[in-house]
Amino acid sequence: MEFRPLRAFVEVARLGGFSAAAKAVFSTQSTMSKAVKQLEEELGIPLLNRTGHRPVLTAAGEVVYRRGIKLLADREDLIAELDDIRGMKRGVLRLGLASVGSGTVFAQLFALYRQRYPGIEIQLVEQGSAQLETSLRAGAIDLAGALLPSSSDFDAEVVRREAVVAILPERHPLSTRSSLSFADLKDTPFILFDSDFAMHKMVIEACRRSAFEPTIAACSSQADFMVDLVGAGLGAAFLPLMVAQRTEHSAVRSIPLNEPNCEWVMAMIWRRDAHLMPAARAWLDLVRDCRAGASDPDASSGAQG
Template identity: 65%
Template sequence: MDFRPLRAFVEVVRQGGFSNAAKTVFATQSTVSKAVKQLEDEIGLPLLDRIGHRSVMTPAGEVVYRRGLKLLADRDDLLAELDEIRGVRRGTLRLGLPPVGSSTVFAPLFAIYRQRYPGIEVRLTEYGSDQLGAVLRAGEIDFAGALLPVSGEFAYQPVRREPIVALLPPDHPLAEAQSVSMLDLKETPFILFDSGFALHRMVLDACKRSGFEPDVVARSGQTDFMVELVSAGLGVAFLPRMIAAQHRMRSLNAVPVNEPDAEWNMAMVWREGAWLSPAAQAWLDLVREIHGEPETPRKPV
């Protein structure tokens, strides 16, 4: 099978349309449309149902998309492994990092890696942990920084564990508390990370266990903006302790959250069983060198 039509179809689904897909694969919209039609002709079934300006996957399209992601990832692994056989001396590390905590946790590793391997090109992708899982699954990156627990399809190396704290203005009634639960903060508006961030899901799950839905006044992917909103008295934000500590100069109070699993447990994650290029293996070796092997083997969830 020619992989170009398959990649065109996958990008149409992923990008939400032919126009955005064309930009991604560096082709014209007409070329992408013809490629998808070629794939449909080869399979003998329609893959997309064109409804006005929208295209919705047919049942056959859903199967081809799901299988296609793995086929394309396996193809990339094959080409990378063949490059290694040919004796490639310069390589590429495709690294996905979350905005929260990367400057503290991963920047020092990145500096060491660049010093040791100056010939390696590092391609950085930045999303929330949940979105990084999706692009890692598709084989678009070698590693992702993600919060544990992770799916069993991924292997992982723990990197940093931090408790979650509630960031409160000094005049809040609970600002001087030893700890707070989600239920304690029920009447306080919540300032959350965007839905693509694992911390977003973590906070909402804790609220659900406590039997209420929080009043969310803002969602953002920018920590500094969220901190400014807390400083302005708009509500409470939830951050890893080390991140909150960087904003103490704003006279905000970081109160430990007393909830089950209220921890920011960051790990380096990769696809279980995936072939790692020399550049990727060197990165994993460095992560293990600095942060050590897990104390006890733990099976991913």
């Protein structure tokens, strides 16, 4: 089996369509379609049902997708190990970052990395934590900056911990409180990050522990827009403290959450069985060096799984 048609099929299945998959691999829709057709002919069975607006995996397609992800990831590991043996002079760091808070957490790390390793090309993607985990499993990226907890499939290195604050309209009845719980806000509509963001799940699970389902007024991937919606009186939002401090709005108030098991924890994660390329190992070493030198009381903690 050739890997190029398999890669095309996995990307189509992962991204839900030929057009999105073509963009992801810098190809054309027709090329992706031909590659998937080639794989189907080679295997002698349809992998996609193309009758609707979006291709849907057949039963055989589910099997090939699940197995294909591992085959492609193993191939990347093989190439990485061979590159190690050859003594690679230049390298590539394929890094995925969460859309929330990454600028504050990683900007200085990027600058230091470039100073130390000017020959390394950095390929960066920004996604929600759930999408980043999918990309890691598929071998599309080497490391991801995502929120904990993550799947047991991954090892993790904590980068930063932040309290979560509630963002309320200035005239909200609870806006003068010194702290709040989710139960205090059960009658207030919530403005949440999109469902593929770890913070969306965090808030929903915290509300369920308090025995209520929140009313969701809106979801977004943009913290600034969420704060604007709060300022317009649409409801309450929830942000890590460092993001809230960088998002100014005269018509809102930030109030600490007095809520157990509700902490924003950014970590670097990677596949537990992966062979990390030198560029990725160098990034992890830099993360550990910077964390060990920080004033964070958790600075001396090691990798967590």
